[in-house]
């Protein structure tokens with residue numbers, strides 16, 4: 412279910428760059444509105460209510476602040492995957508390859524085996540979902556560890572790119588707090604219509 416407070420803020424302060432980049436750096440990933448992040452964290456807890464979450468997993472750097480505030484509501488630690496150019500072959504890390512949406516480079520992401528264990532219940536959190544590469548990479552780390560993947564929480568899903576579809580088709584329980592179905596510098600941002608019966612917050 413989408414979050415009206417967040418959608419209003421995106422409408423007001425979001426900037427469309429080029430064809431498919433939404434800049435929200437005045438409140439989400441450069442300057443950070445901590446009170447809004449607090450509401451976002453509360454909403455993730457509400458959407459994953461009744462689920463056991465032992466750790467939140469995210470990817471550096473924009474996901475970290477969001478994950479940390481959400482973690483206050485789940486009362487659990489945050490683990491962030493680090494991006495690295497050189498593969499660590501020591502065997503003490505889980506690794507996956509992720510193509511960066513914004514930079515078009517491929518990074519290996521790593522998490523120490525110490526921090527993801529088979530008895531963990533992992534919730535993935537990230538700022539944006541575009542083609543799904545970041546979340547697929549993170550879910551691969553969870554698979555390697557043998558932990559349970561509870562689901563994924565995303566602040567902004569760009570519904571006109573295919574990541575959301577792929578992730579839902581894989582059976583991952585994905586909750587996006589705002590889904591942008593179209594955006595244009597002139598005409599602005601169009602959010603996904605809620606299905607009948609789904610009331611907006």
Ligand code: 5GP
Nearest residue numbers: 431432433512539540541542543544545574
């Ligand atoms: P994906 O891996 O799903 O293709 O892209 C998700 C990642 O790319 C996110 O972690 C986010 O950092 C970045 N990203 C994707 N689309 C956007 C966008 O429109 N704006 C910003 N600021 N970041 C984006």
